[in-house]
Amino acid sequence: MAEVALTLSGVAVAFGALRAVDGVDLSIPTGQRRAIIGPNGAGKTTLFNAITGVVPPTEGRVVFEGHDITHLPPHKRAALGIARTFQITNLFPSLSVEENMVLALRGLSPQKFSLFGSPDLSTADQDRISRALRLAGLADRSATVVTEMAYGDQRQLEIALALVATPRMLLLDEPAAGLSPTERSIVADVIRGLPKELTVILIEHDMDLALGLVDYVTCLHEGRLLVEALPADIRTDPRVQEVYLGKPHHA
Protein backbone atom coordinates (compact mmCIF):
# COMPACT_ATOMS: atom_id res chain seq x y z
CA MET A 1 0.00 0.00 0.00
CA ALA A 2 2.96 2.31 0.41
CA GLU A 3 3.25 2.59 -3.38
CA VAL A 4 2.84 6.12 -4.66
CA ALA A 5 0.34 6.74 -7.45
CA LEU A 6 0.87 10.43 -8.03
CA THR A 7 3.64 12.84 -7.08
CA LEU A 8 3.62 16.56 -7.72
CA SER A 9 6.82 18.44 -7.04
CA GLY A 10 6.85 22.22 -7.09
CA VAL A 11 3.96 22.37 -9.57
CA ALA A 12 2.98 25.88 -10.60
CA VAL A 13 0.49 27.10 -13.18
CA ALA A 14 0.74 30.76 -14.09
CA PHE A 15 -1.68 32.71 -16.27
CA GLY A 16 0.38 35.80 -16.94
CA ALA A 17 1.08 37.36 -13.55
CA LEU A 18 -1.56 35.27 -11.79
CA ARG A 19 -0.13 32.15 -10.19
CA ALA A 20 -3.28 30.04 -9.88
CA VAL A 21 -1.23 27.13 -8.55
CA ASP A 22 1.98 28.17 -6.87
CA GLY A 23 4.53 25.49 -6.02
CA VAL A 24 2.42 22.58 -4.81
CA ASP A 25 4.06 19.38 -3.55
CA LEU A 26 1.74 16.46 -3.22
CA SER A 27 2.11 12.72 -2.90
CA ILE A 28 -0.82 10.35 -3.10
CA PRO A 29 -0.44 6.63 -2.30
CA THR A 30 -2.11 4.05 -4.55
CA GLY A 31 -5.67 3.35 -3.54
CA GLN A 32 -6.03 6.40 -1.33
CA ARG A 33 -9.11 8.61 -1.37
CA ARG A 34 -7.93 12.16 -1.13
CA ALA A 35 -10.03 15.30 -0.89
CA ILE A 36 -8.75 18.63 -2.10
CA ILE A 37 -10.58 21.45 -0.41
CA GLY A 38 -10.15 25.19 -0.26
CA PRO A 39 -12.17 28.34 -0.75
CA ASN A 40 -13.14 29.58 -4.23
CA GLY A 41 -10.09 30.54 -6.25
CA ALA A 42 -7.77 28.33 -4.21
CA GLY A 43 -6.55 26.65 -7.42
CA LYS A 44 -8.26 23.29 -7.05
CA THR A 45 -9.60 22.93 -10.58
CA THR A 46 -6.39 24.38 -12.05
CA LEU A 47 -4.45 21.74 -10.12
CA PHE A 48 -6.73 19.10 -11.68
CA ASN A 49 -6.07 20.57 -15.09
CA ALA A 50 -2.34 20.36 -14.46
CA ILE A 51 -2.66 16.71 -13.44
CA THR A 52 -4.82 15.78 -16.46
CA GLY A 53 -2.87 17.90 -18.94
CA VAL A 54 -5.61 20.32 -19.95
CA VAL A 55 -3.35 23.14 -18.77
CA PRO A 56 0.25 21.95 -18.63
CA PRO A 57 2.19 23.12 -15.55
CA THR A 58 4.49 26.09 -16.12
CA GLU A 59 6.89 24.82 -13.44
CA GLY A 60 7.52 21.62 -11.54
CA ARG A 61 7.01 17.95 -12.29
CA VAL A 62 4.03 15.61 -12.36
CA VAL A 63 4.85 11.91 -11.98
CA PHE A 64 2.20 9.21 -12.31
CA GLU A 65 3.19 5.65 -11.39
CA GLY A 66 6.81 6.33 -12.26
CA HIS A 67 6.07 8.10 -15.58
CA ASP A 68 6.98 11.75 -15.87
CA ILE A 69 3.77 13.09 -17.44
CA THR A 70 4.50 16.81 -16.99
CA HIS A 71 4.45 17.52 -20.71
CA LEU A 72 2.10 14.82 -22.01
CA PRO A 73 -1.15 15.87 -23.76
CA PRO A 74 -4.43 14.84 -22.08
CA HIS A 75 -5.14 11.85 -24.32
CA LYS A 76 -1.76 10.28 -23.51
CA ARG A 77 -2.36 10.73 -19.78
CA ALA A 78 -5.73 9.05 -20.23
CA ALA A 79 -3.90 6.16 -21.89
CA LEU A 80 -1.83 5.73 -18.72
CA GLY A 81 -5.01 5.33 -16.69
CA ILE A 82 -5.95 8.82 -15.52
CA ALA A 83 -9.67 9.59 -15.78
CA ARG A 84 -11.58 12.65 -14.70
CA THR A 85 -15.03 14.14 -14.37
CA PHE A 86 -15.84 17.78 -14.95
CA GLN A 87 -17.17 20.41 -12.58
CA ILE A 88 -19.46 21.71 -15.33
CA THR A 89 -21.22 18.72 -16.85
CA ASN A 90 -19.30 17.73 -19.97
CA LEU A 91 -21.06 14.92 -21.79
CA PHE A 92 -22.06 14.21 -25.41
CA PRO A 93 -25.51 15.82 -25.22
CA SER A 94 -26.96 14.73 -28.56
CA LEU A 95 -25.93 11.09 -28.14
CA SER A 96 -27.62 8.35 -26.15
CA VAL A 97 -26.29 7.14 -22.79
CA GLU A 98 -25.06 3.99 -24.51
CA GLU A 99 -23.19 5.96 -27.19
CA ASN A 100 -21.63 8.10 -24.47
CA MET A 101 -20.46 4.94 -22.74
CA VAL A 102 -19.18 3.38 -25.97
CA LEU A 103 -17.04 6.46 -26.61
CA ALA A 104 -15.71 6.29 -23.07
CA LEU A 105 -14.97 2.57 -23.41
CA ARG A 106 -13.20 2.81 -26.77
CA GLY A 107 -11.02 5.80 -25.94
CA LEU A 108 -8.07 3.49 -25.36
CA SER A 109 -8.94 0.70 -27.78
CA PRO A 110 -7.76 0.50 -31.40
CA GLN A 111 -11.36 -0.16 -32.40
CA LYS A 112 -11.91 3.60 -32.39
CA PHE A 113 -10.15 3.65 -35.78
CA SER A 114 -12.53 1.19 -37.42
CA LEU A 115 -13.58 3.41 -40.35
CA PHE A 116 -16.24 1.21 -41.92
CA GLY A 117 -16.82 -1.34 -39.14
CA SER A 118 -20.18 -2.32 -37.77
CA PRO A 119 -21.51 -0.12 -34.97
CA ASP A 120 -22.77 -3.14 -33.04
CA LEU A 121 -21.24 -3.87 -29.64
CA SER A 122 -19.57 -7.09 -28.60
CA THR A 123 -21.19 -8.84 -25.65
CA ALA A 124 -18.07 -8.19 -23.57
CA ASP A 125 -18.35 -4.44 -24.21
CA GLN A 126 -22.08 -4.61 -23.57
CA ASP A 127 -21.40 -6.22 -20.19
CA ARG A 128 -18.79 -3.67 -19.20
CA ILE A 129 -21.14 -0.84 -20.07
CA SER A 130 -24.05 -2.28 -18.10
CA ARG A 131 -21.75 -2.92 -15.13
CA ALA A 132 -20.46 0.67 -15.13
CA LEU A 133 -23.99 2.04 -15.53
CA ARG A 134 -25.15 -0.09 -12.61
CA LEU A 135 -22.22 1.15 -10.48
CA ALA A 136 -23.23 4.71 -11.29
CA GLY A 137 -26.88 4.03 -10.54
CA LEU A 138 -28.03 4.32 -14.16
CA ALA A 139 -29.07 0.80 -15.06
CA ASP A 140 -31.73 0.60 -17.83
CA ARG A 141 -31.08 4.12 -19.07
CA SER A 142 -28.86 3.22 -22.03
CA ALA A 143 -31.30 4.32 -24.76
CA THR A 144 -32.00 7.75 -23.23
CA VAL A 145 -30.54 10.77 -25.03
CA VAL A 146 -28.45 12.87 -22.66
CA THR A 147 -30.34 16.13 -23.25
CA GLU A 148 -33.49 14.41 -22.04
CA MET A 149 -31.95 13.36 -18.70
CA ALA A 150 -32.41 15.09 -15.37
CA TYR A 151 -29.37 17.03 -14.16
CA GLY A 152 -28.74 14.59 -11.31
CA ASP A 153 -28.65 11.66 -13.72
CA GLN A 154 -26.24 13.57 -15.93
CA ARG A 155 -23.89 13.98 -12.94
CA GLN A 156 -24.01 10.21 -12.41
CA LEU A 157 -23.26 9.66 -16.10
CA GLU A 158 -20.22 11.94 -15.66
CA ILE A 159 -18.85 9.38 -13.20
CA ALA A 160 -19.92 6.38 -15.29
CA LEU A 161 -18.01 7.75 -18.29
CA ALA A 162 -14.84 8.10 -16.24
CA LEU A 163 -15.21 4.60 -14.80
CA VAL A 164 -16.03 2.36 -17.73
CA ALA A 165 -12.49 2.19 -19.12
CA THR A 166 -11.27 0.98 -15.68
CA PRO A 167 -8.81 3.79 -14.92
CA ARG A 168 -6.08 3.55 -12.27
CA MET A 169 -6.68 7.02 -10.91
CA LEU A 170 -9.93 8.99 -10.92
CA LEU A 171 -10.21 12.73 -10.45
CA LEU A 172 -13.66 13.92 -9.44
CA ASP A 173 -14.21 17.66 -9.84
CA GLU A 174 -17.15 18.58 -7.60
CA PRO A 175 -19.21 15.53 -8.52
CA ALA A 176 -22.13 16.72 -6.38
CA ALA A 177 -22.18 20.33 -7.60
CA GLY A 178 -25.73 21.63 -7.89
CA LEU A 179 -27.39 18.46 -6.64
CA SER A 180 -30.23 18.10 -4.14
CA PRO A 181 -29.46 16.38 -0.79
CA THR A 182 -31.03 13.12 -2.01
CA GLU A 183 -29.02 13.19 -5.21
CA ARG A 184 -25.89 13.99 -3.21
CA SER A 185 -26.30 10.87 -1.14
CA ILE A 186 -26.68 8.83 -4.33
CA VAL A 187 -23.42 10.27 -5.65
CA ALA A 188 -21.76 9.62 -2.29
CA ASP A 189 -22.85 5.98 -2.48
CA VAL A 190 -21.46 5.74 -6.00
CA ILE A 191 -18.09 7.06 -4.80
CA ARG A 192 -18.08 4.75 -1.78
CA GLY A 193 -18.75 1.81 -4.08
CA LEU A 194 -15.67 2.46 -6.25
CA PRO A 195 -13.09 -0.35 -6.38
CA LYS A 196 -10.64 -0.25 -3.45
CA GLU A 197 -7.50 -0.29 -5.59
CA LEU A 198 -8.59 2.83 -7.51
CA THR A 199 -6.84 6.03 -6.43
CA VAL A 200 -9.44 8.79 -6.09
CA ILE A 201 -8.87 12.53 -5.82
CA LEU A 202 -11.96 14.52 -5.01
CA ILE A 203 -12.66 18.23 -5.14
CA GLU A 204 -15.77 19.05 -3.18
CA HIS A 205 -17.27 22.13 -1.58
CA ASP A 206 -19.65 20.21 0.61
CA MET A 207 -17.42 19.44 3.64
CA ASP A 208 -19.80 16.91 5.16
CA LEU A 209 -19.89 14.97 1.95
CA ALA A 210 -16.15 15.19 1.26
CA LEU A 211 -14.93 14.37 4.76
CA GLY A 212 -17.18 11.32 4.96
CA LEU A 213 -15.67 9.82 1.82
CA VAL A 214 -11.91 10.24 2.05
CA ASP A 215 -8.85 8.99 3.91
CA TYR A 216 -6.89 12.20 3.83
CA VAL A 217 -7.46 15.88 3.09
CA THR A 218 -5.35 18.54 1.41
CA CYS A 219 -6.40 22.14 1.84
CA LEU A 220 -5.26 24.69 -0.74
CA HIS A 221 -5.30 28.43 -0.30
CA GLU A 222 -4.32 30.99 -2.94
CA GLY A 223 -2.59 28.35 -5.02
CA ARG A 224 -0.46 27.05 -2.17
CA LEU A 225 -0.72 24.01 0.01
CA LEU A 226 -2.04 25.08 3.39
CA VAL A 227 -2.69 21.96 5.46
CA GLU A 228 -2.68 18.21 5.00
CA ALA A 229 -4.52 16.25 7.68
CA LEU A 230 -6.90 13.44 8.49
CA PRO A 231 -10.58 14.25 7.89
CA ALA A 232 -11.21 14.20 11.64
CA ASP A 233 -8.61 16.89 12.31
CA ILE A 234 -9.28 19.18 9.38
CA ARG A 235 -12.36 20.95 10.81
CA THR A 236 -10.60 21.88 13.99
CA ASP A 237 -7.45 23.08 12.28
CA PRO A 238 -7.17 26.82 12.98
CA ARG A 239 -5.59 27.59 9.59
CA VAL A 240 -8.46 25.90 7.74
CA GLN A 241 -11.00 27.74 9.85
CA GLU A 242 -9.21 30.97 9.14
CA VAL A 243 -9.33 30.68 5.32
CA TYR A 244 -12.96 29.59 5.35
CA LEU A 245 -14.28 31.90 8.06
CA GLY A 246 -11.75 34.70 8.28
CA LYS A 247 -9.34 35.65 11.09
CA PRO A 248 -10.89 35.64 14.55
CA HIS A 249 -11.12 39.13 15.97
CA HIS A 250 -9.15 39.52 19.15
CA ALA A 251 -10.77 41.85 21.57
Place this chain on the structure above:
Amino acid sequence: MSGLSRSKSPMGALVGVAVMAVGVIAPFFLSRYQIGLATQILIFGMLAMSIDILVGFTGRTSLGHGAIFGASTYVVLYCVTQAGLSPYLAVVLGIATATVLAAVFALLAVRTNGVYFLLLTLALGMIVWGICLRWTQVTGGENGLRGDIRPKALADYKDFYWFILALAALVTFGIRRFVQSPFGLTLRGIRDSDSRMRSLGYNVPLHLFIGFTMSGFFAGVAGAVYAFFNNFVSPSTVALTQSVESLLMAIIGGVGTLYGSFIGASALIALQNLVSSHTERWQSVLGITFTLIMIFAPEGIVGKFRALRAKYASKH
Protein backbone atom coordinates in the same frame (compact mmCIF):
# COMPACT_ATOMS: atom_id res chain seq x y z
CA MET B 1 -29.26 -5.65 -29.69
CA SER B 2 -27.84 -2.22 -29.53
CA GLY B 3 -29.64 0.89 -30.67
CA LEU B 4 -26.57 2.82 -31.78
CA SER B 5 -28.41 5.36 -33.93
CA ARG B 6 -29.50 2.64 -36.25
CA SER B 7 -33.15 3.45 -36.34
CA LYS B 8 -33.41 0.81 -39.02
CA SER B 9 -37.10 0.92 -39.63
CA PRO B 10 -38.55 -1.29 -42.37
CA MET B 11 -40.17 1.95 -43.60
CA GLY B 12 -36.73 3.46 -44.23
CA ALA B 13 -35.57 0.46 -46.27
CA LEU B 14 -38.84 0.51 -48.24
CA VAL B 15 -38.48 4.21 -49.05
CA GLY B 16 -34.88 3.57 -50.13
CA VAL B 17 -35.90 0.78 -52.51
CA ALA B 18 -38.78 2.88 -53.90
CA VAL B 19 -36.54 5.91 -54.50
CA MET B 20 -33.97 3.70 -56.20
CA ALA B 21 -36.66 2.11 -58.41
CA VAL B 22 -37.96 5.52 -59.47
CA GLY B 23 -34.38 6.57 -60.15
CA VAL B 24 -33.77 3.54 -62.38
CA ILE B 25 -36.90 3.91 -64.54
CA ALA B 26 -36.86 7.72 -64.63
CA PRO B 27 -34.93 8.02 -67.94
CA PHE B 28 -37.79 6.36 -69.81
CA PHE B 29 -40.08 9.26 -68.93
CA LEU B 30 -37.72 12.22 -69.01
CA SER B 31 -36.29 14.38 -71.74
CA ARG B 32 -32.59 14.47 -72.44
CA TYR B 33 -32.37 17.85 -70.73
CA GLN B 34 -34.14 16.56 -67.63
CA ILE B 35 -31.91 13.49 -67.44
CA GLY B 36 -28.94 15.83 -67.59
CA LEU B 37 -30.36 17.76 -64.63
CA ALA B 38 -30.93 14.54 -62.70
CA THR B 39 -27.33 13.48 -63.35
CA GLN B 40 -26.12 16.85 -62.15
CA ILE B 41 -28.27 16.56 -59.00
CA LEU B 42 -26.75 13.17 -58.19
CA ILE B 43 -23.18 14.44 -58.64
CA PHE B 44 -23.70 17.54 -56.50
CA GLY B 45 -25.69 15.49 -53.99
CA MET B 46 -22.57 13.36 -53.48
CA LEU B 47 -20.47 16.50 -52.99
CA ALA B 48 -22.99 17.93 -50.50
CA MET B 49 -23.03 14.62 -48.63
CA SER B 50 -19.25 14.63 -48.33
CA ILE B 51 -19.58 18.08 -46.73
CA ASP B 52 -22.29 16.74 -44.41
CA ILE B 53 -19.71 14.34 -42.92
CA LEU B 54 -17.99 17.44 -41.53
CA VAL B 55 -20.91 19.81 -40.96
CA GLY B 56 -23.49 17.38 -39.65
CA PHE B 57 -21.41 14.68 -38.01
CA THR B 58 -18.22 16.47 -36.93
CA GLY B 59 -19.49 19.98 -36.23
CA ARG B 60 -16.94 21.60 -38.55
CA THR B 61 -18.14 23.75 -41.46
CA SER B 62 -15.85 23.62 -44.49
CA LEU B 63 -15.82 26.25 -47.22
CA GLY B 64 -13.00 24.51 -49.06
CA HIS B 65 -14.83 21.53 -50.52
CA GLY B 66 -15.55 23.19 -53.84
CA ALA B 67 -11.80 23.45 -54.35
CA ILE B 68 -11.23 19.79 -53.41
CA PHE B 69 -14.04 18.71 -55.75
CA GLY B 70 -12.82 20.94 -58.58
CA ALA B 71 -9.19 19.88 -58.18
CA SER B 72 -10.29 16.36 -59.00
CA THR B 73 -12.20 17.63 -62.07
CA TYR B 74 -9.13 19.56 -63.24
CA VAL B 75 -6.82 16.58 -62.87
CA VAL B 76 -9.15 14.27 -64.79
CA LEU B 77 -9.53 16.74 -67.68
CA TYR B 78 -5.82 17.51 -67.73
CA CYS B 79 -4.80 13.84 -67.71
CA VAL B 80 -7.08 12.95 -70.60
CA THR B 81 -6.87 16.06 -72.81
CA GLN B 82 -3.26 17.14 -72.20
CA ALA B 83 -1.39 14.04 -71.00
CA GLY B 84 -3.33 11.55 -73.12
CA LEU B 85 -4.00 9.10 -70.29
CA SER B 86 -6.95 6.73 -70.23
CA PRO B 87 -10.04 8.25 -68.57
CA TYR B 88 -10.14 5.43 -65.99
CA LEU B 89 -6.59 6.10 -64.84
CA ALA B 90 -7.42 9.81 -64.88
CA VAL B 91 -10.31 9.22 -62.45
CA VAL B 92 -8.02 7.37 -60.05
CA LEU B 93 -5.46 10.21 -60.22
CA GLY B 94 -8.20 12.82 -59.80
CA ILE B 95 -9.58 11.17 -56.67
CA ALA B 96 -6.05 10.69 -55.31
CA THR B 97 -5.27 14.38 -55.87
CA ALA B 98 -8.46 15.45 -54.09
CA THR B 99 -7.66 13.14 -51.16
CA VAL B 100 -4.11 14.45 -50.81
CA LEU B 101 -5.33 18.05 -51.13
CA ALA B 102 -7.92 17.37 -48.41
CA ALA B 103 -5.17 15.90 -46.22
CA VAL B 104 -3.15 19.10 -46.62
CA PHE B 105 -6.21 21.24 -45.81
CA ALA B 106 -6.86 18.99 -42.81
CA LEU B 107 -3.29 19.28 -41.49
CA LEU B 108 -3.70 23.04 -41.34
CA ALA B 109 -7.32 23.19 -40.18
CA VAL B 110 -7.73 20.44 -37.57
CA ARG B 111 -6.42 22.51 -34.69
CA THR B 112 -8.98 25.22 -35.29
CA ASN B 113 -12.65 25.40 -34.52
CA GLY B 114 -15.78 27.36 -35.36
CA VAL B 115 -15.29 30.48 -37.44
CA TYR B 116 -11.51 29.92 -37.66
CA PHE B 117 -12.03 26.54 -39.28
CA LEU B 118 -14.46 28.15 -41.70
CA LEU B 119 -12.08 30.95 -42.63
CA LEU B 120 -9.05 28.70 -42.93
CA THR B 121 -10.80 26.27 -45.30
CA LEU B 122 -12.12 29.29 -47.24
CA ALA B 123 -8.61 30.73 -47.57
CA LEU B 124 -7.14 27.38 -48.67
CA GLY B 125 -9.88 27.06 -51.28
CA MET B 126 -9.05 30.55 -52.56
CA ILE B 127 -5.43 29.50 -53.01
CA VAL B 128 -6.49 26.57 -55.18
CA TRP B 129 -8.74 28.90 -57.18
CA GLY B 130 -5.83 31.34 -57.62
CA ILE B 131 -3.57 28.58 -58.88
CA CYS B 132 -6.17 27.35 -61.37
CA LEU B 133 -6.66 30.90 -62.65
CA ARG B 134 -2.98 31.81 -62.99
CA TRP B 135 -1.15 28.59 -63.91
CA THR B 136 -2.27 29.03 -67.51
CA GLN B 137 -0.02 26.50 -69.26
CA VAL B 138 -1.48 23.65 -67.18
CA THR B 139 -5.01 24.79 -66.31
CA GLY B 140 -5.80 26.90 -69.35
CA GLY B 141 -6.38 29.92 -67.15
CA GLU B 142 -9.79 31.53 -67.54
CA ASN B 143 -10.51 29.43 -70.63
CA GLY B 144 -10.20 26.25 -68.61
CA LEU B 145 -9.83 22.80 -70.14
CA ARG B 146 -12.25 21.27 -72.59
CA GLY B 147 -12.47 17.92 -74.31
CA ASP B 148 -14.85 15.04 -74.95
CA ILE B 149 -13.34 12.76 -72.34
CA ARG B 150 -16.19 10.48 -71.35
CA PRO B 151 -15.29 6.80 -71.89
CA LYS B 152 -17.01 5.13 -74.88
CA ALA B 153 -18.96 2.75 -72.64
CA LEU B 154 -20.69 5.71 -71.00
CA ALA B 155 -21.08 7.87 -74.08
CA ASP B 156 -24.88 7.57 -74.18
CA TYR B 157 -26.48 10.07 -71.79
CA LYS B 158 -28.88 7.47 -70.35
CA ASP B 159 -26.09 4.97 -69.69
CA PHE B 160 -24.10 7.72 -68.06
CA TYR B 161 -27.09 8.62 -65.86
CA TRP B 162 -27.45 5.00 -64.72
CA PHE B 163 -23.75 4.80 -64.03
CA ILE B 164 -23.94 7.94 -61.85
CA LEU B 165 -27.06 6.63 -60.13
CA ALA B 166 -25.25 3.41 -59.21
CA LEU B 167 -22.21 5.36 -58.07
CA ALA B 168 -24.36 7.67 -55.94
CA ALA B 169 -25.97 4.64 -54.30
CA LEU B 170 -22.53 3.19 -53.60
CA VAL B 171 -21.17 6.47 -52.22
CA THR B 172 -24.28 6.93 -50.06
CA PHE B 173 -23.85 3.44 -48.68
CA GLY B 174 -20.14 4.07 -48.04
CA ILE B 175 -20.68 7.42 -46.29
CA ARG B 176 -23.54 6.02 -44.23
CA ARG B 177 -21.37 3.10 -43.17
CA PHE B 178 -18.54 5.53 -42.38
CA VAL B 179 -20.55 7.88 -40.13
CA GLN B 180 -22.13 4.97 -38.28
CA SER B 181 -18.87 3.08 -37.76
CA PRO B 182 -16.97 3.15 -34.44
CA PHE B 183 -14.80 5.87 -36.00
CA GLY B 184 -17.87 7.83 -37.14
CA LEU B 185 -19.12 7.80 -33.56
CA THR B 186 -15.85 9.44 -32.44
CA LEU B 187 -16.55 12.27 -34.91
CA ARG B 188 -19.97 12.81 -33.35
CA GLY B 189 -18.28 12.75 -29.94
CA ILE B 190 -15.90 15.50 -31.07
CA ARG B 191 -18.86 17.49 -32.40
CA ASP B 192 -20.51 17.32 -28.96
CA SER B 193 -17.44 17.85 -26.73
CA ASP B 194 -13.81 17.73 -27.78
CA SER B 195 -12.51 18.37 -24.24
CA ARG B 196 -14.32 15.28 -22.98
CA MET B 197 -12.97 13.29 -25.93
CA ARG B 198 -9.42 14.31 -25.01
CA SER B 199 -9.87 13.30 -21.39
CA LEU B 200 -11.17 9.92 -22.56
CA GLY B 201 -7.95 9.27 -24.47
CA TYR B 202 -8.81 10.43 -27.99
CA ASN B 203 -6.25 12.26 -30.10
CA VAL B 204 -8.83 14.75 -31.36
CA PRO B 205 -6.76 16.39 -34.16
CA LEU B 206 -5.90 12.95 -35.56
CA HIS B 207 -9.57 12.00 -35.73
CA LEU B 208 -10.43 15.30 -37.40
CA PHE B 209 -7.61 14.74 -39.87
CA ILE B 210 -8.92 11.31 -40.85
CA GLY B 211 -12.51 12.56 -41.02
CA PHE B 212 -11.58 15.53 -43.21
CA THR B 213 -9.45 13.41 -45.53
CA MET B 214 -12.21 10.83 -45.97
CA SER B 215 -14.67 13.61 -46.68
CA GLY B 216 -12.24 14.96 -49.29
CA PHE B 217 -11.98 11.52 -50.85
CA PHE B 218 -15.75 11.41 -51.43
CA ALA B 219 -15.75 14.99 -52.74
CA GLY B 220 -12.99 13.85 -55.14
CA VAL B 221 -15.14 10.98 -56.40
CA ALA B 222 -17.92 13.46 -57.21
CA GLY B 223 -15.41 15.85 -58.83
CA ALA B 224 -13.92 13.13 -61.04
CA VAL B 225 -17.24 12.05 -62.52
CA TYR B 226 -18.24 15.70 -62.90
CA ALA B 227 -15.39 15.92 -65.41
CA PHE B 228 -17.13 13.20 -67.49
CA PHE B 229 -20.46 14.95 -67.12
CA ASN B 230 -19.33 18.43 -68.06
CA ASN B 231 -16.36 17.71 -70.39
CA PHE B 232 -15.14 21.11 -69.29
CA VAL B 233 -13.58 22.74 -66.26
CA SER B 234 -12.76 26.36 -65.49
CA PRO B 235 -11.80 28.29 -62.35
CA SER B 236 -15.49 28.70 -61.43
CA THR B 237 -15.57 24.96 -60.61
CA VAL B 238 -13.04 25.48 -57.78
CA ALA B 239 -14.34 28.92 -56.79
CA LEU B 240 -15.87 29.89 -53.47
CA THR B 241 -19.40 29.91 -54.96
CA GLN B 242 -19.01 26.20 -55.64
CA SER B 243 -18.18 25.55 -51.97
CA VAL B 244 -21.00 27.79 -50.78
CA GLU B 245 -23.58 26.25 -53.14
CA SER B 246 -22.79 22.70 -52.11
CA LEU B 247 -22.81 23.70 -48.44
CA LEU B 248 -26.23 25.29 -49.03
CA MET B 249 -27.44 22.02 -50.57
CA ALA B 250 -26.42 20.14 -47.43
CA ILE B 251 -28.06 22.76 -45.21
CA ILE B 252 -31.32 22.99 -47.22
CA GLY B 253 -31.64 19.21 -47.20
CA GLY B 254 -30.76 19.03 -43.50
CA VAL B 255 -27.30 18.63 -41.99
CA GLY B 256 -26.61 15.32 -40.32
CA THR B 257 -29.24 13.54 -42.44
CA LEU B 258 -27.02 12.42 -45.38
CA TYR B 259 -29.98 11.80 -47.75
CA GLY B 260 -30.97 15.42 -47.31
CA SER B 261 -28.00 16.31 -49.50
CA PHE B 262 -29.80 14.91 -52.55
CA ILE B 263 -33.00 16.76 -51.61
CA GLY B 264 -30.99 19.96 -51.19
CA ALA B 265 -29.21 19.43 -54.49
CA SER B 266 -32.55 18.79 -56.23
CA ALA B 267 -34.09 21.91 -54.73
CA LEU B 268 -31.20 24.17 -55.62
CA ILE B 269 -30.53 22.84 -59.13
CA ALA B 270 -34.24 22.62 -60.02
CA LEU B 271 -34.84 26.17 -58.79
CA GLN B 272 -31.80 27.49 -60.63
CA ASN B 273 -32.95 25.95 -63.90
CA LEU B 274 -36.72 26.44 -63.62
CA VAL B 275 -36.65 29.97 -62.28
CA SER B 276 -33.90 31.17 -64.57
CA SER B 277 -35.99 30.17 -67.60
CA HIS B 278 -38.80 32.46 -66.39
CA THR B 279 -37.07 35.45 -64.90
CA GLU B 280 -33.70 37.06 -64.90
CA ARG B 281 -34.08 37.73 -61.19
CA TRP B 282 -33.70 34.03 -60.41
CA GLN B 283 -30.96 34.71 -57.87
CA SER B 284 -33.31 36.89 -55.82
CA VAL B 285 -35.93 34.13 -55.91
CA LEU B 286 -33.28 31.68 -54.75
CA GLY B 287 -32.25 34.00 -51.92
CA ILE B 288 -35.83 34.45 -50.76
CA THR B 289 -36.47 30.70 -50.89
CA PHE B 290 -33.35 30.01 -48.87
CA THR B 291 -34.34 32.63 -46.29
CA LEU B 292 -37.80 31.11 -45.94
CA ILE B 293 -36.32 27.64 -45.44
CA MET B 294 -33.99 28.97 -42.75
CA ILE B 295 -36.93 30.61 -40.95
CA PHE B 296 -39.45 27.78 -41.14
CA ALA B 297 -37.19 24.72 -41.31
CA PRO B 298 -33.74 25.60 -39.97
CA GLU B 299 -33.09 21.88 -39.58
CA GLY B 300 -33.50 21.46 -43.36
CA ILE B 301 -36.17 19.69 -45.38
CA VAL B 302 -35.32 16.14 -44.30
CA GLY B 303 -34.59 17.30 -40.75
CA LYS B 304 -37.99 19.02 -40.58
CA PHE B 305 -39.69 15.94 -41.95
CA ARG B 306 -38.02 13.71 -39.35
CA ALA B 307 -38.92 16.10 -36.53
CA LEU B 308 -42.56 16.17 -37.63
CA ARG B 309 -42.67 12.39 -37.89
CA ALA B 310 -41.17 12.01 -34.41
CA LYS B 311 -43.75 14.46 -33.05
CA TYR B 312 -46.53 12.53 -34.75
CA ALA B 313 -45.21 9.20 -33.45
CA SER B 314 -45.05 10.47 -29.86
CA LYS B 315 -48.68 11.61 -30.04
CA HIS B 316 -50.03 8.32 -31.31
